[in-house]
Amino acid sequence: MTLLKEKDICEVSKNLMSYNKELITKTGTDLAGIALHATGIYEKYYNSYKVNSHIAVVPVSCGDGVINGFCETIKDIINILGFSSYVTSEKDISGIEEAYQRMADVIFIADDEKFIALNTLSRKVVDNGDATGRGYAAALDLVAGGIRDKEVLLIGAGPVGIGAAAFLDMKGAKISVYDIDKEKAKSLKKHIENIKIVKELDKVLPNFDFVLDATPAAGIIKETAVNERMIIAAPGIPLGIESTCVESLSHRIIHDVLEIGVATMLFHAL
Ligand code: 2YH
The missing domain is CATH 3.40.50.720 (NAD(P)-binding Rossmann-like Domain)
Known part of the structure; x- marks a missing residue:
């Protein structure tokens, strides 16, 4: 398992549009199309999820600590899929508290070992690996x-x-x-x-x-x-x-x- 570093992620956000184009050339579809194919979600549900789901990304300071740009990059990837997401202003437990208070439907959160997405309504937990x-x-x-x-x-x-x-x-x-x-x-x-x-x-x-x-x-x-x-x-x-x-x-x-x-x-x- 690789712990990401700032240098690994610093170019991701600004290259998202061109990465989508590269994926279309290589696979015939973009990031959203690949994820829809991977999960079997129908396009019509995707459109309603985009409008109705609020996604929070919570910084975590334990272990090697917050990685500069990590949460912002996750947020930018989610936003290019058409969703509305934000990085909580608080981190750790207070960040989770903030995400719940702001009615987040899904929370993204990572430490040095695990990176998960939690659905606060269905309780589904998805592992990054x-x-x-x-x-x-x-x-x-x-x-x-x-x-x-x-x-x-x-x-x-x-x-x-x-x-x-x-x-x-x-x-x-x-x-x-x-x-x-x-x-x-x-x-x-x-x-x-x-x-x-x-x-x-x-x-x-x-x-x-x-x-x-x-x-x-x-x-x-x-x-x-x-x-x-x-x-x-x-x-x-x-x-x-x-x-x-x-x-x-x-x-x-x-x-x-x-x-x-x-x-x-x-x-x-x-
Ligand atoms: O890069 C990692 C782990 N290797 C994830 C393992 C996934 N299979 N974690 C990122 C840590 C982010 C940091 N805690 C932050 O900025 O919130």
Whole structure:
């Protein structure tokens, strides 16, 4: 798990419009479209949620403390989806109190370990890891024009990988999973029986056209293992693709710091 730093997020807000355009080119839809696809929400409900839902983002000072720009960035991502959100002026417990007093329907809140969205009415709790996995898997499904019966390599069986596997399995993909921790891969197979466990990543990687890298491991995808058709959905920070090939592959990489995860968290929480 990566603790975000100010330098990771400082460009996100000002690039949101261009990121939406990039996503349309790559997947055929924007951030909202990917999150709708990930969560199965109908467009007509989205329109009424946009008008009626109030979203609060609460800064948290424990652990490494408030990250400059983190809450503002979450707010900006939510607002570009058409919602009305704000960062509470108070932080921590007082921030939660303020969000309830201002009748927030959903509260976004993160410490060093966990980042969640809480629905104050339904009590639904959405974890950033799970939502990020589902959002990126949904993006891959859109790029593939339907992932049913297609071979997908999932790298990493942690919280992001579990969310991705759940979505890909629901869509009928043929999933292979690699995790450096063999027990994690085995435990994922207990939940999703049809998953194949892969032991040597570099050996099998070139055989896949669809890859979802759900690890925070830098350079886990080597230039030599990338084939010319490969589409890589890579939510990890840092990016798991060897830096020497990132530029030439950029039109086939889906990667951001927070955007797809936060959009999917919100739509899942509603
Ligand atoms: O970046 C993080 C964690 N790594 C989240 C884990 C998600 N799977 N947290 C951000 C901490 C934000 C800080 N407490 C603030 O500014 O409120």
